[in-house]
Amino acid sequence: MHDAVPNPVRDRLQACLNAQRAALAERGPLSPERRAECLDGLANALIRHADDIATAIAADFGHRSVHETKLADVYSVVAALRHARKHFRTWMKPRRRPIEWMFQPGTGRILYQPLGVVGLIGPWNYPVQLTLSPLAGAVAAGNRVMIKPSEITPRTSALLEQVVGEVFDPAEVAVVQGGPDVAKAFSRLTFDHLFFTGSTSVGRQVMQAAADHLVPVTLELGGKSPALLMADYPIEKAAERIAVGKLFNAGQTCIAPDYVLVPRDRKEAFIAAFRDAVARLYPTLAVNPDYTAIINERHYERLHHLVADARSCGACLHEINPGHETFDPAQGKIAPVIVTDAPDHALVMSEEIFGPVLPVVVYDDVDEACRFIAARPHPLALYPFSHDRKTIDRVLERTRSGGVAVNDTLLHCVQEELPFGGVGASGMGAYHGEAGFRTFSHARSVFHQARLNGAGMTRPPYGSRMNRLLSMLLR
Known part of the structure; x- marks a missing residue:
């Protein structure tokens, strides 16, 4: 993962990331209304292109069962998108949290906010399902997304770029294609989160590349089940x-x-x-x-x-x-x-x-x-x-x-x-449904101090009052 990368490859990917970051700075994360529109739009686009997807995957495999493709690579993603569309407004609601008695009447809550710009690296074995199912959670959470599909299924990857382009502006979701050199450069980008599906050996390399910039990762790997x-x-x-x-x-x-x-x-x-x-x-x-x-x-x-x-x-x-x-x-x-x-x-x-x-x-x-x-x-x-x-x-x-x-x-x-996710050598992190929304969200803790409060009791200068408080707390 540390081989030299041609500058044109790196520059092309960086330009795409910069455009999404600029859009995030200017327009913010995807609004709830836009999320709903995109989740519906992508589900409809997949249904519209179901035959095209089956044809493309069959060509990439040499032969792939049409029924298996429509079950695993179309239906499963449509179900994920519809599930996210139905529930994401509930998932994103702030959640109240109780506050310790000595800090009351202050209040606490958790805000679920988008991470920002996330990267998805997809595999070849289910090139639509395992690329777009994570996208459902990322979009439901309001993120902007860059996708690197597998070069082993080039016809399907080209179709993915077309289908995604029918629904999203490139500043919202962009598909970038290319071989291993592009994948290496992609995994080194300064995303707010990087989601990888593939082999354990490549997953290690992806994690090492992401670690250079402290980019958190979700790794969906495999193993001997x-x-x-x-x-x-x-x-x-x-x-x-x-x-x-x-x-x-x-x-x-x-x-x-x-x-x-x-x-x-x-x-x-x-x-x-x-x-x-x-x-x-x-x-x-x-x-x-x-x-x-x-x-x-x-x-x-x-x-x-x-x-x-x-x-x-x-x-x-x-x-x-x-x-x-x-x-x-x-x-x-x-x-x-x-x-x-x-x-x-x-x-x-x-x-x-x-x-x-x-x-x-x-x-x-x-x-x-x-x-x-x-x-x-x-x-x-x-x-x-x-x-x-x-x-x-x-x-x-x-x-x-x-x-x-x-x-x-x-x-x-x-x-x-x-x-859905692995443990140990089979991966880290999870997605599907609400778990995917949480993976691509930041749980932001917010404490609201009350106008009248007892915080002054814990401030210096310390003395007998603090001693009495500590003796009560440390019983």
Whole structure:
């Protein structure tokens, strides 16, 4: 992140930031009326361009399920925008706070004010959802925003710039495009807040760059999110729900189940149930419009390398190819693979997989499974499957993760009333709904001194009166 950056890149970004700061100084933050207008306008623009978005993302991926795009990259953002539009006036109301008796009749309140100009860096895997969902909270809070979408999805990034331009003036929200050099320069700008979604390794670099100017950051990262199947839960139902979460977007999801822990005596039954679930969900793969391709050749080769490494480490591989198809590498699709008996040093057990490869790990009791999860970096999500409330509570007590979906996968991410974010290596900070509004707001404490008050009792010169007061306070 400290490489030299060409001056034209830095100057172009700085000019955009300067224009937004000038607008903030002259016109202030976005008014409540303008926030409402923009939130409505962006939701309508996304609906209007839903087919264009599906086409652009499919072109960037080589193939991307239209239905997955409209669910994950259009509907989810429209829902976030509408939720913010409905509630932001309530969120922004000042809140009264009680005052200690010795400072009464003074009063206290908290004002929620925009941070100013914030930066958003978006990823490639859900290039609309994970770029514009944070924007909903930033705009609801009244900020001006600069957006750097991913260069890995250039067609979608260009469309994002067009859609945003239909709703916002560049002094309100601006989209800046470019490659890694632009991303590096962007992360060094003196924003009032920087919001990054992407890998843990790049997140570290972003945080280091932001630290040079003490820019606070929200990092939405990833990690190895486990599914934990308990003995009491129906194995067919669990296998199907894990398959849905694993294979949506071909596993290129930051909260996809990365591996699954199963009771030792249920391993073979789970493999069979998972294989059957995949066959029901995707009877074919290579030509199935519902099954998404891997984003590019680099990630395609990375996934093949993970599988080859697991094989070389002595793991057993179980490819699932219901239609017995031959895959053309040029199409970028990979058949799901279950990996069993992988040792801890195998790459599939240490690196985030981000694709349709699922390690299965066996355990003998729930406490052992919890220790296995807790001994590793905190994941972004956890998926425990059990109908026993005490067992679920024990798992939640003994593990840490950004979020949890009990008896399903992914769905906690689309609840606007639940904060979404990581912990430890999976990120810091949260957004969605009111949590997003708070992330992009400054909670400003205001104390109002009363006309008649007892503050004089605590002022020098000190003497017997102060001694009596202190003896009363320090009882």
